[in-house]
Amino acid sequence: MFGVGKNDETNKGTGNTVAIPGVEKRQEKIDHELAEDEFERFCESWEIDNDTENMSEEDRDEFNSQKSKLMNAIKRNRLVFHDDDESFSYTFAKPEKSKCDNIIIKRPQGSALIEMDRYKEREGVHKTYAMLGAMTGKDTKFFSGLDGIDLKVFMAVIQLFLAS
Numbered sequence: 715m716f717g718v719g720k721n722d723e724t725n726k727g728t729g730n731t732v733a734i735p736g737v738e739k740r741q742e743k744i745d746h747e748l749a750e751d752e753f754e755r756f757c758e759s760w761e762i763d764n765d766t767e768n769m770s771e772e773d774r775d776e777f778n779s780q781k782s783k784l785m786n787a788i789k790r791n792r793l794v795f796h797d798d799d800e801s802f803s804y805t806f807a808k809p810e811k812s813k814c815d816n817i818i819i820k821r822p823q824g825s826a827l828i829e830m831d832r833y834k835e836r837e838g839v840h841k842t843y844a845m846l847g848a849m850t851g852k853d854t855k856f857f858s859g860l861d862g863i864d865l866k867v868f869m870a871v872i873q874l875f876l877a878s
Contacts, residue, residue, distance in 0.1 A: 784874075803819075804819055
């Protein structure tokens with residue numbers, strides 16, 4: 715885990731903060747090489763195909779776009795991968811919108827796909843928020859209030875996972 719430090723997690727809906735185990739105060743920035751290592755560990759752990767040599771040009775462009783979003787969050791030390799449970803802690807860029815400082819993002823389980831099935835085909839955003847809810851323990855409404863800076867990181871995690 716890079717950029718480790720003590721961070722707080724807001725209890726659901728209470729506004730109170732609690733320490734996230736194993737996470738200490740974060741550094742300001744992470745260099746590109748270290749961020750690349752963290753991204754590679756994430757891909758390996760979540761079995762995300764990151765071999766761009768074997769991708770079509772369109773798939774490679776999409777992969778690189780999502781990777782760039784995650785790399786920026788990693789470099790800013792807002793997205794930290796935890797080897798022990800293969801989750802991320804994400805520190806919000808705009809915590810006033812999320813009403814909490816940070817959140818844990820876990821690798822999707824089968825229940826995440828079931829949550830997506832609760833919505834109609836044309837309700838793609840709802841499906842995505844349902845999956846994010848299953849990965850974070852948050853209600854789907856939580857994601858509709860996020861700032862775009864934060865939301866694009868969550869979307870990149872899902873898009874990379876589903877594309878693999």
